[in-house]
Amino acid sequence: MARILSVAGLEVRRFVADRGDLALSLILPIAIFALMMGAFGGGSSFSATAFVVNLDEGRMGAELVARLEQVEGVRVKLLDADDAARRLESASVVNVIVLPADFSERLSAGQRTPIVVRRRGSGGQPGQIITGIARTISQEMAIEAAAGRYVQRLAGDIPASRVSEALDQALDAARSEPQVVVSTEVVGAQGVSVNRMLAGILVMFLMFSVTLSARGVVEDRRLGTLERLMTTRLSANQLFVGRFVAGIGRAVVQTAILMAVAYVLLRSASLAAHVWVLLLSALFAAAVSAIGLLISALARTPDQATWAAVFATMVMSIFGGAFFDLGSSGLFDVLSRFTLHRYAIQLIDGTLASGSIDWLAGRTSLLVLVVVTVGTLTVARMVFGVEAAR
Amino acid sequence: MLAILEAEELHKSFGDTAAVNGVSFSISEREIFGLLGPNGAGKTTTIRMLSTVLPPDAGSVSIAGHAFSDGTAPVRQLIGVCPQELALYPELSADENLIFFGRMTGLSRAQAKERAAETLQRIGLADRAGDAVRTFSGGMKRRVNIGIALMSRPRLLFLDEPTVGIDPQSRNHIFETVLQLRAEGMSVLYTTHYMEEADRLCDRIAIIDGGSIIALGTAADLKGRLGDPTRVTLEEVFLDLTGQSLRD
Ligand SMILES: Nc1ncnc2c1ncn2[C@@H]1O[C@H](COP(=O)(O)OP(=O)(O)OP(=O)(O)O)[C@@H](O)[C@H]1O
Numbered sequence: 001m002a003r004i005l006s007v008a009g010l011e012v013r014r015f016v017a018d019r020g021d022l023a024l025s026l027i028l029p030i031a032i033f034a035l036m037m038g039a040f041g042g043g044s045s046f047s048a049t050a051f052v053v054n055l056d057e058g059r060m061g062a063e064l065v066a067r068l069e070q071v072e073g074v075r076v077k078l079l080d081a082d083d084a085a086r087r088l089e090s091a092s093v094v095n096v097i098v099l100p101a102d103f104s105e106r107l108s109a110g111q112r113t114p115i116v117v118r119r120r121g122s123g124g125q126p127g128q129i130i131t132g133i134a135r136t137i138s139q140e141m142a143i144e145a146a147a148g149r150y151v152q153r154l155a156g157d158i159p160a161s162r163v164s165e166a167l168d169q170a171l172d173a174a175r176s177e178p179q180v181v182v183s184t185e186v187v188g189a190q191g192v193s194v195n196r197m198l199a200g201i202l203v204m205f206l207m208f209s210v211t212l213s214a215r216g217v218v219e220d221r222r223l224g225t226l227e228r229l230m231t232t233r234l235s236a237n238q239l240f241v242g243r244f245v246a247g248i249g250r251a252v253v254q255t256a257i258l259m260a261v262a263y264v265l266l267r268s269a270s271l272a273a274h275v276w277v278l279l280l281s282a283l284f285a286a287a288v289s290a291i292g293l294l295i296s297a298l299a300r301t302p303d304q305a306t307w308a309a310v311f312a313t314m315v316m317s318i319f320g321g322a323f324f325d326l327g328s329s330g331l332f333d334v335l336s337r338f339t340l341h342r343y344a345i346q347l348i349d350g351t352l353a354s355g356s357i358d359w360l361a362g363r364t365s366l367l368v369l370v371v372v373t374v375g376t377l378t379v380a381r382m383v384f385g386v387e388a389a390r
Numbered sequence: 391m392l393a394i395l396e397a398e399e400l401h402k403s404f405g406d407t408a409a410v411n412g413v414s415f416s417i418s419e420r421e422i423f424g425l426l427g428p429n430g431a432g433k434t435t436t437i438r439m440l441s442t443v444l445p446p447d448a449g450s451v452s453i454a455g456h457a458f459s460d461g462t463a464p465v466r467q468l469i470g471v472c473p474q475e476l477a478l479y480p481e482l483s484a485d486e487n488l489i490f491f492g493r494m495t496g497l498s499r500a501q502a503k504e505r506a507a508e509t510l511q512r513i514g515l516a517d518r519a520g521d522a523v524r525t526f527s528g529g530m531k532r533r534v535n536i537g538i539a540l541m542s543r544p545r546l547l548f549l550d551e552p553t554v555g556i557d558p559q560s561r562n563h564i565f566e567t568v569l570q571l572r573a574e575g576m577s578v579l580y581t582t583h584y585m586e587e588a589d590r591l592c593d594r595i596a597i598i599d600g601g602s603i604i605a606l607g608t609a610a611d612l613k614g615r616l617g618d619p620t621r622v623t624l625e626e627v628f629l630d631l632t633g634q635s636l637r638d
């Protein structure tokens with residue numbers, strides 16, 4: 001047992017000592033994730049910052065800002081006029097909403113009320129959306145003001161403060177319990193969610209370690225260390241199991257770091273869900289490691305092993321649905337059933353998306369991974385010859 | 391004297407090449423036994439068979455009374471092998487290499503650490519213990535290669551051309567180490583092309599060529615065959631026995 005762990009420990013240490021391998025398995029996935037987030041927008045809901053210069057001398061400007069802040073996905077940043085001009089100049093901000101000094105006065109008097117939008121170029125799509133929202137809210141406030149004036153006229157000699165109080169109450173109630181709700185029905189291919197992307201990248205990079213597993217024994221043969229190990233008390237079984245454990249160990253190191261980064265930066269699920277993902281990754285790594293060992297048992301040279309592993313990685317990555325939706329029928333769906341990615345991504349994405357651990361939902365995928373691991377491992381052990389004698 | 395190793399009529403062929411063709415000899419306790427031969431003579435193949443890596447086509451070996459035919463596990467606890475080619479993990483430090491292989495011979499973690507420190511001292515690399523072997527000079531790597539073989543404190547040490555490609559200082563250091571090890575009770579099988587090395591170090595020398603031992607005896611015995619042992623060099627004996635033609 002101690003010897004098995006030593007073999008595994010050695011592999012993990014060699015992995016960590018090799019800056020190239022480490023960079024490939026840690027920095028690259030983070031970089032690709034960042035790139036893809038940029039390219040595909042990542043989050044599925046709208047999120048933007050509204051830059052507002054509030055010159056209004058009344059209270060309706062502040063009211064507009066407050067309501068803008070209530071809108072989901074919108075943050076408000078108030079700027080003074082000079083600051084806004086500077087930021088627009090340097091293009092660090094491309095869209096600024098300016099509420100003029102007489103905003104409240106005109107709005108409550110029922111006069112045309114200009115809102116000035118200062119922007120660079122198109123102002124960007126988020127900027128345009130924010131402008132639209134601000135316009136709608138101002139319009140709403142204008143209508144409320146008009147209703148107030150109308151009710152005041154009807155109310156005759158009831159004091160103005162009582163009327164506006166009652167009106168505010170009624171409007172507040174209406175706002176807090178919105179009458180119109182939007183329900184979304186997605187039709188056709190779904191966009192790739194952050195979780196799906198995270199799962200895809202994680203699985204893809206875990207899959208790369210198939211190359212490392214595949215090279216293991218072949219590399220030992222090349223280094224001469226295999227022959228050396230054969231003169232020690234290490235048995236073929238111990239070497240085999242040690243290598244297998246090493247594959248899992250490497251994956252745990254890799255995933256732990258990636259998941260920690262994901263947890264700190266994205267917080268898209270609970271800590272427990274991230275830890276569960278770590279365990280799922282270890283299971284996936286077990287299957288991958290078994291495939292690596294099989295390749296390593298069959299390959300004669302490190303190059304053969306590498307190419308076989310790269311081929312397996314590519315095929316599974318392409319057809320496993322790491323980055324695009326496979327649809328629920330058709331050729332891709334069928335092909336993907338032969339990849340480990342599909343099952344691993346389903347499990348990891350499912351965990352991150354639901355934010356909790358769901359045994360039942362993932363049981364088929366779990367079963368597939370376990371069966372593949374055990375099956376491949378058995379075959380690999382049968383063809384795993386440590387004989388250097390050739 | 392008691393024999394630590396006995397080899398009888400070893401044969402090994404690779405395809406049509408008879409690499410080892412009927413080799414028999416024995417090594418006594420505390421003996422440094424030299425295996426001298428030109429390139430391709432069958433030295434490495436012999437060592438690989440004696441160190442349980444390569445099963446012979448025919449013949450028998452026993453080490454400290456354990457016949458290989460009864461299984462090689464007990465034998466592996468008694469031997470240390472320093473292969474001709476470096477067999478190290480280059481990205482790991484000298485210390486890590488020694489500890490890992492020490493662990494593989496059955497040492498506990500604590501034992502392996504202690505033994506590694508001691509071995510690093512012995513091979514003169516204590517101050518570079520933590521550096522990756524990749525950054526070492528050729529001579530330093532060779533010393534690590536030997537050090538690994540010493541980790542288990544073997545009773546029989548196989549050194550396959552341990553001094554290839556290193557400077558006289560490193561070579562001298564290795565000689566001293568080997569003599570020291572013998573003084574501590576170890577037996578050594580030492581192969582080399584360097585005649586003066588064998589002359590200086592080995593208690594007995596076997597000259598092997600074409601897979602067979604063509605002469606065996608002390609350096610003085612072998613020289614005596616050509617004339618006055620004090621004037622004849624081992625090199626002259628070697629060339630006389632093996633001929634001048636190029637090998638391989
Ligand atoms: N694995 C192998 N496959 C095929 N032929 C081999 C193999 N190992 C050794 N041989 C052949 O067996 C013969 C003896 O080789 P061996 O390596 O034992 O010689 P050696 O005495 O150690 O030579 P050197 O001094 O060059 O190390 C050579 O002809 C070599 O080509």
Ligand SMILES: [Mg+2]
Pocket residue numbers: 433434435474550
């Ligand atoms: Mg040789």
